[in-house]
Amino acid sequence: GGGRKKAADLDAGLRPALLALVEPDMRGDPMSPLRWTTKSTRNLAGELTRQGHKVSADTVGDLLREEGFSLQANSKTVEGKQHPDRDAQFRYINEQAKDYIGAGDPVVSVDSKKKELVGQYKNAGREWQPTGDPVQVKTHDFLDREGPGKAIPYGIYDIAANAGWVSVGTDHDTAAFAVASIRRWWHGVGQGDYPRARRLLITADAGGSNGYRTRAWKTELATLAAETGLEITVSHLPPGTSKWNRIEHRLFSHISMNWRGRPLTSHEVIVQSIAATTTRTGLRVRAELDTGAYPTGVKVDNAQVDALTMTRHRFHGDWNYTLHAHHAQRAPTATSTPHGAEPRRWVARQHTRLTDPELTGISRSQLDTLISELAALQGARREEQRRHRRGR
Numbered sequence: 001g002g003g004r005k006k007a008a009d010l011d012a013g014l015r016p017a018l019l020a021l022v023e024p025d026m027r028g029d030p031m032s033p034l035r036w037t038t039k040s041t042r043n044l045a046g047e048l049t050r051q052g053h054k055v056s057a058d059t060v061g062d063l064l065r066e067e068g069f070s071l072q073a074n075s076k077t078v079e080g081k082q083h084p085d086r087d088a089q090f091r092y093i094n095e096q097a098k099d100y101i102g103a104g105d106p107v108v109s110v111d112s113k114k115k116e117l118v119g120q121y122k123n124a125g126r127e128w129q130p131t132g133d134p135v136q137v138k139t140h141d142f143l144d145r146e147g148p149g150k151a152i153p154y155g156i157y158d159i160a161a162n163a164g165w166v167s168v169g170t171d172h173d174t175a176a177f178a179v180a181s182i183r184r185w186w187h188g189v190g191q192g193d194y195p196r197a198r199r200l201l202i203t204a205d206a207g208g209s210n211g212y213r214t215r216a217w218k219t220e221l222a223t224l225a226a227e228t229g230l231e232i233t234v235s236h237l238p239p240g241t242s243k244w245n246r247i248e249h250r251l252f253s254h255i256s257m258n259w260r261g262r263p264l265t266s267h268e269v270i271v272q273s274i275a276a277t278t279t280r281t282g283l284r285v286r287a288e289l290d291t292g293a294y295p296t297g298v299k300v301d302n303a304q305v306d307a308l309t310m311t312r313h314r315f316h317g318d319w320n321y322t323l324h325a326h327h328a329q330r331a332p333t334a335t336s337t338p339h340g341a342e343p344r345r346w347v348a349r350q351h352t353r354l355t356d357p358e359l360t361g362i363s364r365s366q367l368d369t370l371i372s373e374l375a376a377l378q379g380a381r382r383e384e385q386r387r388h389r390r391g392r
Contacts, residue, residue, distance in 0.1 A: 007059050014053045018063055021047060079240060085316060086238040092315055093203055093235045095363040100201045101160045102365055106194045107201045109157045109246040110182065112173050112208055113166075113255070116264050117141060118148035125260025137263050151270050153255075153287075154181040154209075157247040158193070164251040164285040165189055166274045168267060169294070177294040178209045179220035184288060186228060199231040205242040212236040212319055215300035222308045225323045233322040254279055314358060 008014050021034055021044055033047055041057040041064070048055050083089075100107045122137045129135065143150065152169040154177060165188065167181035182202070190197075204210040210217050212234075225232045237245055259273040267289050274287035313320035357363050362370070
């Protein structure tokens with residue numbers, strides 16, 4: 001039982017006084033002496049000593065750990081005000097994606113990555129280097145007007161194929177640049193991977209160059225639909241949910257990991273680093289440099305928007321809409337159309353129209369499941385009616 005007793009045992013008021021100081025500001029005393037000061041063990045020990053509790057910084061640390069305290073950073077969990085249809089929109093996007101992928105049509109997630117300074121600038125992360133010989137970079141991250149400038153990566157992530165395409169722009173992040181990147185992806189990769197595709201589903205954030213309020217985004221997509229003959233459907237993530245965009249954690253995060261700790265000294269370094277990005281799950285990425293000019297301040301008036309061949313979905317037409325391609329009408333000829341083929345095509349077209357999700361309110365896969373369930377019930381009921389007519 002020898003030795004000096006602990007400070008908390010000798011001073012009964014030490015522990016309550018310490019807990020009062022470290023109490024969170026929103027629950028503690030608004031006149032706390034350390035309200036606007038960092039609550040380090042040294043500052044806490046100094047304030048407790050001033051109050052008459054003689055204690056050292058090490059003892060303060062021991063007492064805090066005994067009380068279940070530890071050093072913690074802020075946790076990003078508060079998302080702010082949520083839209084009432086947030087979850088419903090996510091379900092709507094999911095059902096559409098399942099329908100497209102099941103039919104063999106492409107589904108892509110698009111977004112702009114953070115702009116990168118091109119030059120001998122510090123890049124976050126660490127890489128293996130000889131001890132004491134780190135890569136030398138500039139002391140300040142001020143853009144050199146006479147240097148290469150900035151790089152603007154715009155990504156397209158194919159969800160089903162686990163493949164990415166990134167256009168590295170050098171001008172501005174505009175709607176024209178975003179759609180030009182999608183056009184490059186389609187002609188470079190998408191058209192070859194989906195030769196029979198007649199429609200395309202794009203999931204995008206609610207804001208930025210591909211935001212749902214951006215008129216230029218819709219007009220540029222309408223031009224792309226007319227060029228490619230694709231029926232382009234866009235579904236935007238609800239506002240404030242961009243962190244859930246697939247491209248963020250399926251493509252962009254891996255690109256940042258691949259070039260960590262390496263100065264992005266040129267556009268070629270950026271393009272090659274993006275193209276070399278892979279994962280254990282088989283991610284493939286292609287990248288190209290886009291040196292085109294995409295000026296800002298392009299105005300799109302109401303008449304141009306009204307002239308678009310665009311259909312807004314019944315569920316949140318501001319977030320979900322389809323841009324249709326202009327198809328030329330061809331007159332059927334007796335020599336080119338086999339006997340009986342045209343009626344079958346007419347029936348197929350009518351079936352497609354009647355099973356459209358806009359009419360039924362559910363996806364085609366859900367409708368097929370419902371038809372299968374009802375067909376079994378209908379068959380059982382028909383057999384029961386026959387038994388009744390036969391009298392047994």
